[in-house]
Amino acid sequence: MTHPRSPADPERRPLRADAQRNRARILAAAESVFAEKGPSASTEGVAARAGVAIGTVFRHFPTKNDLLTAIMKNLQQRLTDQADTLIADGDPATALFTFFTSLVERAAATRTVVDLLAQTGTEVRPDEPIQDLEQALRALLFQAQRADAIRPDIDVTDVVALATAACHGALSGGWDEDLRHRTLAIMFAGMRTTPDA
Amino acid sequence: MTHPRSPADPERRPLRADAQRNRARILAAAESVFAEKGPSASTEGVAARAGVAIGTVFRHFPTKNDLLTAIMKNLQQRLTDQADTLIADGDPATALFTFFTSLVERAAATRTVVDLLAQTGTEVRPDEPIQDLEQALRALLFQAQRADAIRPDIDVTDVVALATAACHGALSGGWDEDLRHRTLAIMFAGMRTTPDA
Amino acid sequence: MTHPRSPADPERRPLRADAQRNRARILAAAESVFAEKGPSASTEGVAARAGVAIGTVFRHFPTKNDLLTAIMKNLQQRLTDQADTLIADGDPATALFTFFTSLVERAAATRTVVDLLAQTGTEVRPDEPIQDLEQALRALLFQAQRADAIRPDIDVTDVVALATAACHGALSGGWDEDLRHRTLAIMFAGMRTTPDA
Amino acid sequence: MTHPRSPADPERRPLRADAQRNRARILAAAESVFAEKGPSASTEGVAARAGVAIGTVFRHFPTKNDLLTAIMKNLQQRLTDQADTLIADGDPATALFTFFTSLVERAAATRTVVDLLAQTGTEVRPDEPIQDLEQALRALLFQAQRADAIRPDIDVTDVVALATAACHGALSGGWDEDLRHRTLAIMFAGMRTTPDA
DNA sequence: TATGAATGAGGTTTCATTCAT
DNA sequence: CATGAATGAAACCTCATTCAT
Numbered sequence: 082m083t084h085p086r087s088p089a090d091p092e093r094r095p096l097r098a099d100a101q102r103n104r105a106r107i108l109a110a111a112e113s114v115f116a117e118k119g120p121s122a123s124t125e126g127v128a129a130r131a132g133v134a135i136g137t138v139f140r141h142f143p144t145k146n147d148l149l150t151a152i153m154k155n156l157q158q159r160l161t162d163q164a165d166t167l168i169a170d171g172d173p174a175t176a177l178f179t180f181f182t183s184l185v186e187r188a189a190a191t192r193t194v195v196d197l198l199a200q201t202g203t204e205v206r207p208d209e210p211i212q213d214l215e216q217a218l219r220a221l222l223f224q225a226q227r228a229d230a231i232r233p234d235i236d237v238t239d240v241v242a243l244a245t246a247a248c249h250g251a252l253s254g255g256w257d258e259d260l261r262h263r264t265l266a267i268m269f270a271g272m273r274t275t276p277d278a
Numbered sequence: 279m280t281h282p283r284s285p286a287d288p289e290r291r292p293l294r295a296d297a298q299r300n301r302a303r304i305l306a307a308a309e310s311v312f313a314e315k316g317p318s319a320s321t322e323g324v325a326a327r328a329g330v331a332i333g334t335v336f337r338h339f340p341t342k343n344d345l346l347t348a349i350m351k352n353l354q355q356r357l358t359d360q361a362d363t364l365i366a367d368g369d370p371a372t373a374l375f376t377f378f379t380s381l382v383e384r385a386a387a388t389r390t391v392v393d394l395l396a397q398t399g400t401e402v403r404p405d406e407p408i409q410d411l412e413q414a415l416r417a418l419l420f421q422a423q424r425a426d427a428i429r430p431d432i433d434v435t436d437v438v439a440l441a442t443a444a445c446h447g448a449l450s451g452g453w454d455e456d457l458r459h460r461t462l463a464i465m466f467a468g469m470r471t472t473p474d475a
Numbered sequence: 476m477t478h479p480r481s482p483a484d485p486e487r488r489p490l491r492a493d494a495q496r497n498r499a500r501i502l503a504a505a506e507s508v509f510a511e512k513g514p515s516a517s518t519e520g521v522a523a524r525a526g527v528a529i530g531t532v533f534r535h536f537p538t539k540n541d542l543l544t545a546i547m548k549n550l551q552q553r554l555t556d557q558a559d560t561l562i563a564d565g566d567p568a569t570a571l572f573t574f575f576t577s578l579v580e581r582a583a584a585t586r587t588v589v590d591l592l593a594q595t596g597t598e599v600r601p602d603e604p605i606q607d608l609e610q611a612l613r614a615l616l617f618q619a620q621r622a623d624a625i626r627p628d629i630d631v632t633d634v635v636a637l638a639t640a641a642c643h644g645a646l647s648g649g650w651d652e653d654l655r656h657r658t659l660a661i662m663f664a665g666m667r668t669t670p671d672a
Numbered sequence: 673m674t675h676p677r678s679p680a681d682p683e684r685r686p687l688r689a690d691a692q693r694n695r696a697r698i699l700a701a702a703e704s705v706f707a708e709k710g711p712s713a714s715t716e717g718v719a720a721r722a723g724v725a726i727g728t729v730f731r732h733f734p735t736k737n738d739l740l741t742a743i744m745k746n747l748q749q750r751l752t753d754q755a756d757t758l759i760a761d762g763d764p765a766t767a768l769f770t771f772f773t774s775l776v777e778r779a780a781a782t783r784t785v786v787d788l789l790a791q792t793g794t795e796v797r798p799d800e801p802i803q804d805l806e807q808a809l810r811a812l813l814f815q816a817q818r819a820d821a822i823r824p825d826i827d828v829t830d831v832v833a834l835a836t837a838a839c840h841g842a843l844s845g846g847w848d849e850d851l852r853h854r855t856l857a858i859m860f861a862g863m864r865t866t867p868d869a
Numbered sequence: 870t871a872t873g874a875a876t877g878a879g880g881t882t883t884c885a886t887t888c889a890t
Numbered sequence: 891c892a893t894g895a896a897t898g899a900a901a902c903c904t905c906a907t908t909c910a911t
Contacts, residue, residue, distance in 0.1 A: 134893045242461045250443030264439045271468030528872040636855045640841025658833045665862030
């Protein structure tokens, strides 16, 4: 199908090899910096950790917001990849819980997951929406409901909401591993068809 | 000998009526400003909304952090008051859920509830700890467990964690009323002794 | 109203006893505060140490500058009194040195002496000039020169200059007692008619 | 081993030519501004006189204190250079007096000399100590004492103290050239081995 | 008169963004 | 393309001074 080039089509310019490398280093640096200090961390700090000059950051990401968005796109890719693997290979009944748990674990390490989830199906703060993750969750949920492991009246938006909440909580509350397990156990119990018994 | 109030006696000076009024206006303005724009909103903005000069804000709250802390103390008071009422008057079996729900509803309106919860039982960012809220939740939980409405293996910290998560989620995700109900329903189902039936 | 109040007529109003007392306390507090922290110390700090409200300070001294000037007038009075005593009672040959030394000792304790000296016979920073101190020094110098203890070609302005310098030095350099003695000894040696021998 | 300069190596980066130029302009502007208005003059004023934006000043000197320190380092360099020249080329018996005089002359123009001297052998206000100047004075003094021009019981600290005092005095008292000569003459007379004769 | 709350200009510092090298 | 210096709008906070109580 040859649809006309949509106006918001950022890619399409084969970056030089070193530029490509810089882009990746900046992205990685930004992810770790923002994970540590939150999104109000300075762009200079990102440049420093990436080992490039501040100008280079702004050449790749004209705005701080662009940088944040790119981090999320990047992370989202990794997450949906993981979801796809689970759909293909995992136990249908528990794949959703596995993915959900790993999402929250990651949030404990990376503040960005949270923002990513918060944007699914909502108006955005960073300039561009992101929806694929919801698709992945929908698939996992559907699978689990088919396997009769999760109550049929539960919706993807419910799952997204719970995941968002859990991620935020894990992050801001400084949950330790034990508390994370206990909290998710309660959520999962609430989602299951059968009582714990 | 009852010497006159020693000159260096910082606490407990009954503020003048107009100052009292201004303090309240500033607190209210700050609560709404921070609720809208998050804690990185400018103190100048708070002063503007309160209709006072910037110096007045800093006279009442020498540091931005002091202002944030004061907002939380203030909110906490209102919350524990509500909890006390529920403990005295509400249905033992459902009082916790009622309080929990109202907590999250409020979070949808005021970003600050979230920060408040996030601090229960944790090191603080704003300079002073806040723990009474946890006490209130503990009492409600105990009551509900006595009434056999909530699983006995659930702990206050679990409840705090879930509440924190739900508040954060409600806030960042822009949950509407319906989604809020559905999400909390799942959490409550996970906490109850009996399955939904 | 009878006569129009002449514009530059500061005194002439028999202060109420308590007002008088406050004025004195403020002056004392100001002297010690400015001695400790320099003239950029805050007026609030002065009020606090005096145990009065800030408004009271400004009622007595409409401007910070007025306060500084008043401190100096006050100090000057005490200094010239001391000089008068020395002229009457001291050894003519050494009275100047005694007074000079005590000036510098005081400077080591009170930053204000220095500013006071710096203004003798100069354009002022604090709004009003002060000249009596120079008179006192002139008398002591004259006496010493009559006693043939000090070289006749030395002038009051030289003495003022040396005293200013020594005070400033004693203050800023953090001279200890030993260094103060040694330094003044050199200055005095330079002023004497006979060599040390 | 000549590994490539590690990325995190703060000192010693040869500034770009234009930055170098700006740094110099800022330093010059700062020196003149602080000389005129004292160290409480505003950094904005410095930026204005240097013809740069405020941010540029803070890029070069992250703190006002850093700026003050830099001015002093800079001045100190010029002073010790002059002292070195005098040690090499001047008349041993009078080089100290020449240097001392020029110090005070400069103080009459630049308030900073005074602060610089005041720090020799003392705890500092600006963040880093400065001691080379004392070395220079020590050398000059030693030379003069060898030439039997200055009393042997005089110490560098005495000389520093006198110089500090004279500089402070020259500055604060608004000494004219004549008074400066007369005052220094007295100090020198006090230091010399032989009476004026 | 005394009090102390309010004012608001001004100071230092940070940081996203631009642009000369 | 990369670099990093320059920009300048805010942000936070201080303090002399005014004025209602």
